[in-house]
Amino acid sequence: MEIRDDVVRDAASGDPHAFRQVYDALAPKVLGYLRARGVEDAEGVTSEVFLGVYPRLGELHGGAAGLRTLVFSIAHARVVDEARRRARRPVSHSYDPEQDDRTSDSAEHLAVESLEAERALALMGRLNDDQRTVVSLRIIGDLSLLQTAEVTGKTVPAVKQLQRRGLARLRELMAAQEVAR
Amino acid sequence: MSAARLEEMLADAGLAPTAQAELSGLLLPLAATTDLVPEPSAELAALFGESTEGGEPGGLVPGAQAARPWRVRTATAGAVVLAISSVGATGLSAAANSLPSAIQHHVSQFSQHYLPFDFPEPPEEGDQPLGEGRFALVPETSLPHGDDAPSGGAGGVVGVEPPQVLVGADHPSQADPPFLASATDGGDQQEVRTPSHQGHASPSAAPSPSASASPSATASPSPSAEETEGAEEAARPPSPTPTATPSSSEKGTSEGLAGTRPGRDEIRSPRNRPGRPDKAPGKDSGKDSDSDNGSGKDSDHDGVPGAGQGDGGSTEPADPATPAPSIVAPELPGLGDLPDLPLMP
Numbered sequence: 001m002e003i004r005d006d007v008v009r010d011a012a013s014g015d016p017h018a019f020r021q022v023y024d025a026l027a028p029k030v031l032g033y034l035r036a037r038g039v040e041d042a043e044g045v046t047s048e049v050f051l052g053v054y055p056r057l058g059e060l061h062g063g064a065a066g067l068r069t070l071v072f073s074i075a076h077a078r079v080v081d082e083a084r085r086r087a088r089r090p091v092s093h094s095y096d097p098e099q100d101d102r103t104s105d106s107a108e109h110l111a112v113e114s115l116e117a118e119r120a121l122a123l124m125g126r127l128n129d130d131q132r133t134v135v136s137l138r139i140i141g142d143l144s145l146l147q148t149a150e151v152t153g154k155t156v157p158a159v160k161q162l163q164r165r166g167l168a169r170l171r172e173l174m175a176a177q178e179v180a181r
Numbered sequence: 182m183s184a185a186r187l188e189e190m191l192a193d194a195g196l197a198p199t200a201q202a203e204l205s206g207l208l209l210p211l212a213a214t215t216d217l218v219p220e221p222s223a224e225l226a227a228l229f230g231e232s233t234e235g236g237e238p239g240g241l242v243p244g245a246q247a248a249r250p251w252r253v254r255t256a257t258a259g260a261v262v263l264a265i266s267s268v269g270a271t272g273l274s275a276a277a278n279s280l281p282s283a284i285q286h287h288v289s290q291f292s293q294h295y296l297p298f299d300f301p302e303p304p305e306e307g308d309q310p311l312g313e314g315r316f317a318l319v320p321e322t323s324l325p326h327g328d329d330a331p332s333g334g335a336g337g338v339v340g341v342e343p344p345q346v347l348v349g350a351d352h353p354s355q356a357d358p359p360f361l362a363s364a365t366d367g368g369d370q371q372e373v374r375t376p377s378h379q380g381h382a383s384p385s386a387a388p389s390p391s392a393s394a395s396p397s398a399t400a401s402p403s404p405s406a407e408e409t410e411g412a413e414e415a416a417r418p419p420s421p422t423p424t425a426t427p428s429s430s431e432k433g434t435s436e437g438l439a440g441t442r443p444g445r446d447e448i449r450s451p452r453n454r455p456g457r458p459d460k461a462p463g464k465d466s467g468k469d470s471d472s473d474n475g476s477g478k479d480s481d482h483d484g485v486p487g488a489g490q491g492d493g494g495s496t497e498p499a500d501p502a503t504p505a506p507s508i509v510a511p512e513l514p515g516l517g518d519l520p521d522l523p524l525m526p
Contacts, residue, residue, distance in 0.1 A: 016230040023229070024218050031219045032211070047222035054228060116210035123207070138190060139208050160193065167194040167204060174203055 005063040012057040019057075022067065023050055030075045032140040036121055037079045037132065045082070049075045065147065072141050073151045076133070083129075123173045131166030134159055184209060275300040 003025045010018030027046055034042040052074045053067075060066055124132050130152075137148045145163075149156045187208060191201040221229065274280045275288040278301045285303035292300040 016228065020229045023221065023225070027221075028218050031217070036211075043219040044222060046219050047225045050221070051225055051228065116207070117213070120207045120211040124211075139187065139212055142186075142212075163190065164194040167191060167196060170207065171196060171200045171204055174207060 003064040003067065008060070008064050008067050011067075012060050019054060022053075026050075026068065026071050029141050030071060033072065033075055033136050034079065036124055036136040036140055038125060039079060039082055045075075045078050049078060068141075068143065069147045069150050072137060072143060072147070076137075076151050079133075123170055123177070126173055127166050127169055130162050131169060134162040135166040135170070138163055187212070272300075278303065 003022060007018045007021050011022050027050065030049055031042050031046045034045050039045050049071065053071055056070065060070060062069070124135060127135065133152055134148055137143045137151060138145075141148075143151065145156050145159055149159045152159065154162075184205070187205055188201065191204055194201075196204065271280070271288065275285060275292070278285060280288060280303070282303040285300070289300045289302045292298060
């Protein structure tokens, strides 16, 4: 779903219906990005992201593209905050085999659920942080190189390099997974 | 993400075509997962206006609108604080009567009309105190002179032309005069010193007129003193008495003696009290003869310690019911050359 610039203007002027349209257009991508980054309560954080977006609509520039960059910038900041919080206070969970991506999925699991996406997320989880961020923003957030660079605070060539290395790493992981099967 | 865009991204990565196909098959389902719209939280739903009737949004508003009330509140609070501070400072200044006259007047009027307390009125123009500074020069015409002196009995004796007087000041020579009227040790030479007659005193230089006007000055020796001297009094030359005072020493007059001038009573010092000059005759008479006990007693009436220390100084208090006779002049050697001076009634 694409966002029109007039909708963005209405949302910036305080129209709740326009803001709802913005939410419907961008919230699934934000949710996918947060899940790809391993955020625990991705849906809750998605709502927090848009609650943080709404007060800043008055200072928005760039129309729909600018709004997309703003939304993912806030989402990325939340991801970073949660990663730091987790680093300070590690959360211990009991062992759950389904969450163990070191094991191969069972045939049942693969058959019952459409797990291609899960598989992709599992593989992306094995990338380093910058690679995962860039690949997630480019594929799930559907951001351009420039927008990705703005969100991550890096240059476009740096984003390009991270994207290339991340995809190459995913290919290696896929090959290793095929061999393991 | 569209397949074309994904392929473009994979081509930029420099991967082999087979690898690009495998990755495309992996990542396209991942991009497809972003079609589900998550359920907004309650707060966000309120923001969308879904939980309130009429479609009004909830408590949150866009940044520009949300910042406006905050600025208004800040400005209002600042204005209130400024107003309270101004009123408080004005009140303190008005209480200290340090505002400009016009403002002080208005504030005073306002307080008198509307407040339970009153601020002081500003001082009027030209309301400068007379005693501004240490000394105030009293015009000469405002002071009584010579014979017009109401209280200076001695003023009638000799015309004294008072110069300008320093009034209301703590001039050392006036406020604390060394008012000594004592006899010299030899007893044959009496030296009476007044505050400003020092050095050129003569027997005729007597205590100040204020002393002569005092009751104690008119009070006289006790009856016993009068009885003992009875006959001698006629033969003796009249001697200076406290009432028959001041010789009009021109020098003293020119120096502005307060003691020879009416109005001196206004600035009495402890030594210049009415009864104080009696001490001098008392002393003198005490030294000179026993018959002068009365004078010493008079000194005792004043309650001045040490008064009447002469030989004949009596400690007996004078009988207040006894009418005060005239003062008996002490017998002083060398006083015979003095002119006759009238005694005070």
